[in-house]
Amino acid sequence: MSAIQTVNLTKRFKQNLAVADLNLSIEQGELFALLGVNGAGKTTVIKMLSCLITPTSGDAILLGDSIATHPHAVKEKINLSPQETAVAPNLSVKENLQLIAAIYGSSKKEDQMLTSFGLTEVANEKAKTLSGGMQRRLSIAMALISEPQILFLDEPTLGLDVLARRELWNAISQLKGKITMILTTHYMEEAEALSDRIGIMAKGQLKAVGTAAELIAQTESATFEDAFIALATETEVRE
Ligand SMILES: Nc1ncnc2c1ncn2[C@@H]1O[C@H](COP(=O)(O)OP(=O)(O)OP(=O)(O)O)[C@@H](O)[C@H]1O
Numbered sequence: 001m002s003a004i005q006t007v008n009l010t011k012r013f014k015q016n017l018a019v020a021d022l023n024l025s026i027e028q029g030e031l032f033a034l035l036g037v038n039g040a041g042k043t044t045v046i047k048m049l050s051c052l053i054t055p056t057s058g059d060a061i062l063l064g065d066s067i068a069t070h071p072h073a074v075k076e077k078i079n080l081s082p083q084e085t086a087v088a089p090n091l092s093v094k095e096n097l098q099l100i101a102a103i104y105g106s107s108k109k110e111d112q113m114l115t116s117f118g119l120t121e122v123a124n125e126k127a128k129t130l131s132g133g134m135q136r137r138l139s140i141a142m143a144l145i146s147e148p149q150i151l152f153l154d155e156p157t158l159g160l161d162v163l164a165r166r167e168l169w170n171a172i173s174q175l176k177g178k179i180t181m182i183l184t185t186h187y188m189e190e191a192e193a194l195s196d197r198i199g200i201m202a203k204g205q206l207k208a209v210g211t212a213a214e215l216i217a218q219t220e221s222a223t224f225e226d227a228f229i230a231l232a233t234e235t236e237v238r239e
């Protein structure tokens, strides 16, 4: 059984076709990177798959359950670290984790999360006083408290310095193979370093799917960034 199978998944905002007939299959334990320029439709895909917005048409099956007909069952299996980090600024790091643990009824996990995300030293600091990198780490730790089988990471390393990004890569790498992840990013090297496969979207359409090496070969490019530019900007349908 696939972790995620989308069937003509489509979202229209008035005249704007944000996601058009997306057909995508992601295996269990896979880390799939979804790439595309601003406005390509990445966040809209993630919001539909995490049942935050409903598709205009089409469906997606997550570990056997449909987002259209069984969103509650889907929500029990997934979690999300959103593009806009969702930490409570005036709660401490530990309180943020405790709050989420209480909501999901999974207590005791917060100490484990503090350790595995290197947050123990700042456990009693208010979240708003943390650096951007630490806030991102907290956001992902919070998303993992519910022990999701599928995790969506929408630009998890946005605005982080090189060191903070590398630390987060390590944290994400530790999860590889254990849970299924979809990650969006504007950093090509991040997609190359972390993902099993990469999907490239442009104007709501999925233009190509493959490993970084396959996409480089397919476009006869020298680097993955060149391959991305070729695929993310092409407008005609390729044969
Ligand atoms: N709530 C909304 N109402 C109307 N239009 C929307 C809404 N959310 C997204 N859109 C439009 O849908 C399209 C896709 O947006 P989306 O946020 O999915 O892009 P993205 O690939 O995540 O971009 P970015 O890299 O900037 O995060 C854009 O044209 C955007 O303006």
Ligand SMILES: [Mg+2]
Pocket: 042, 043, 044, 083, 154
């Ligand atoms: Mg986005």
